[in-house]
Structures are given as C-alpha cells and as structure tokens.
Amino acid sequence: MRRQSAVICLDLGGSFIKLGVMNAQDQLILLDQHKIPATSWDDFTALVRRMIAQHHLQFTASSAVAISTAGIVAPETGEIFASNIPAFHQHSLANELGALLQRQVIVHNDADCFTLAEALAGAGKGHKVVFGAILGSGVGGGLVADGRIITGQNGLTGEWGHGPITLTEVEIGGVVRRLPRKACPCGQKGCLDSYGGARGLENLHQTLHDRTASSVEIIECWQQQDALAQQTVQAWLQIVGQPLAYTINITGASRVAVGGGLASVAPLIAALDEVVQGYVLRRTAHRLVVPGEFAHHGGMMGAALLALQNTHSL
Numbered sequence: 564m565r566r567q568s569a570v571i572c573l574d575l576g577g578s579f580i581k582l583g584v585m586n587a588q589d590q591l592i593l594l595d596q597h598k599i600p601a602t603s604w605d606d607f608t609a610l611v612r613r614m615i616a617q618h619h620l621q622f623t624a625s626s627a628v629a630i631s632t633a634g635i636v637a638p639e640t641g642e643i644f645a646s647n648i649p650a651f652h653q654h655s656l657a658n659e660l661g662a663l664l665q666r667q668v669i670v671h672n673d674a675d676c677f678t679l680a681e682a683l684a685g686a687g688k689g690h691k692v693v694f695g696a697i698l699g700s701g702v703g704g705g706l707v708a709d710g711r712i713i714t715g716q717n718g719l720t721g722e723w724g725h726g727p728i729t730l731t732e733v734e735i736g737g738v739v740r741r742l743p744r745k746a747c748p749c750g751q752k753g754c755l756d757s758y759g760g761a762r763g764l765e766n767l768h769q770t771l772h773d774r775t776a777s778s779v780e781i782i783e784c785w786q787q788q789d790a791l792a793q794q795t796v797q798a799w800l801q802i803v804g805q806p807l808a809y810t811i812n813i814t815g816a817s818r819v820a821v822g823g824g825l826a827s828v829a830p831l832i833a834a835l836d837e838v839v840q841g842y843v844l845r846r847t848a849h850r851l852v853v854p855g856e857f858a859h860h861g862g863m864m865g866a867a868l869l870a871l872q873n874t875h876s877l
C-alpha cells in the first residue's frame with residue numbers, strides 16, 4: 564500500500580541548508596535553500612521553522628523530518644559533531660529539533676545517506692554491499708549492506724580517507740619523487756584525504772610540479788593530454804585506487820558509487836575503475852566503480868529513505 568504522507572527533507576552542509584520534500588510517489592523535490600546562520604542555535608532553529616512553514620502545503624501534520632548532515636552523529640545521544648558548523652555543533656537535532664517542530668526527526672551523516680540512496684534507488688541498486696566513496700573537496704565514505712546503513716563505532720563507518728596512503732613515492736619523468744606525509748585535521752599524518760579529493764588533487768599537482776592550479780583546470784588539462792596534468796592524474800589514480808581496492812576487499816562491496824564534485828568527471832571515474840580492478844583480489848566482469856546517480860540531492864534522498872525505514876506512520 565502506498566504511503567499517504569510526504570517526508571520533509573533537510574540537507575545541512577558547511578554553508579547551506581536545503582529543504583526538500585519526498586512526495587508519495589517517492590520523488591524528491593528541492594523547495595528552498597538558505598545560508599546557515601553562522602553560530603546561533605536559535606537563529607538556526609528559527610530558520611528551519613520558517614522554511615518548513617513557508618512550504619507547509621507540501622507536508623502533512625504527520626510528515627517526519629529526515630536530515631542529512633555534515634559531521635558525525637553520535638549513535639548513543641544523537642549529538643552532532645561538526646565543529647565547522649557552530650550553529651548546531653554538539654546539539655541533538657533528533658531530540659531538540661524534534662521537540663521544537665513537534666515532529667519525528669531522523670538524522671544521519673550525509674555520506675551514509677548518499678550511499679543508502681545509491682544502494683536502494685541508484686547506481687548500487689540490486690547489489691548486496693554498496694560502498695559510497697565521496698570524492699568532493701575531501702574524501703569520505705559510507706557503507707550499506709542488505710539495504711541498511713552500517714553505523715559503526717562512534718558513528719563512523721567507511722572513512723577510508725583517514726588512514727595513510729600506501730603509495731609513498733611516484734616516478735615523474737624518470738625521477739622518483741617522495742610524497743610528503745602531510746598533517747591531516749584528524750590528527751594523523753599522511754592521510755589519503757591530503758591527496759584524494761579535489762583539494763588533494765591540487766596539493767598533488769603542487770607537490771609534483773610546483774604549480775598552482777584548480778582541480779577543474781587540472782582535469783581540463785588532463786583531458787587535453789597536457790603532459791604535467793597527465794602525470795598528476797596518473798599518480799592520483801594510483802594513490803586513490805589502492806586504498807579503494809583494499810576497501811572493496813575488506814567490505815565485499817560489489818559496487819562503489821562515487822559522490823562529490825569529482826564524480827561528475829565520468830572519464831576520471833572510468834579510469835579509477837580500471838586502476839581499482841587491477842588491485843582487487845578478483846576482477847569483476849562488471850564495473851566496480853561508477854559515478855553515483857544522486858550527485859546533487861543524494862543526501863536528502865537517502866535521509867528520506869532512511870526515515871521510511873524507521874517510521875511506521877507514513
């Protein structure tokens with residue numbers, strides 16, 4: 564039986580808050596977007612209430628609120644750890660916002676939500692184990708098995724960006740170059756996050772060629788067969804491909820859906836798949852690594868699907 568009620572969807576990123584609705588036909592529609600208030604919890608909750616009120620005709624009194632958020636959601640308390648977003652850092656959105664809105668509020672990390680959307684309705688549909696690999700400004704991830712998000716210790720799962728890179732040197736033009744182990748905001752040194760995302764690609768280009776270029780410029784030059792960009796991207800594919808292959812070996816994922824800005828560069832993801840296939844224990848006939856289908860609103864889509872898994876009155 565098709566459910567009657569819509570799901571209110573919120574996406575909380577570093578800069579913006581987005582409001583959407585998942586209607587009774589399971590379509591996600593973006594309704595509104597505002598800048599997140601800099602620091603004030605009261606301003607933040609007032610904005611959420613105002614956004615929902617302005618679009619109240621889209622929802623019903625029983626509509627739950629599904630939130631996809633940056634940061635870590637503590638599994639025991641629901642407290643959010645997102646130190647770069649002080650407006651709701653260390654608040655329990657499920658409890659505190661739920662009480663203010665008088666609605667059921669379901670909250671989960673955005674990379675996990677993206678992975679759930681891909682597993683249930685996107686690039687991972689039909690696969691038992693799906694890994695979501697976020698290659699945005701940094702590197703993140705999520706894991707879904709049998710259609711359920713795997714929520715690990717302290718709310719962390721799939722964080723393949725925070726561990727040391729396995730490739731420590733690359734050969735450029737016959738010269739072996741060591742890759743410096745850069746300090747990572749997580750407290751470790753040499754994390755994949757330093758080289759793996761868009762900022763990482765820029766770091767790598769700077770390290771190898773002493774040149775400053777944006778990730779968009781590097782990718783464009785790579786596609787135009789520019790020699791320096793070719794070297795950078797070839798090194799990047801190895802640096803990212805090795806830990807991604809280990810991740811596949813460990814999790815048993817038969818599909819990796821890539822999200823984040825670099826997912827939009829289809830030739831780059833195809834090249835990454837080729838590299839990863841060379842490192843996994845058993846090469847597959849189908850592609851392992853593909854661009855996700857919900858690059859834009861995957862977080863909200865996944866949060867809504869999670870809400871439908873966890874609520875009974877819809």
Ligand SMILES: [Zn+2]
Binds near residue numbers: 749
């Ligand atoms: Zn790190």
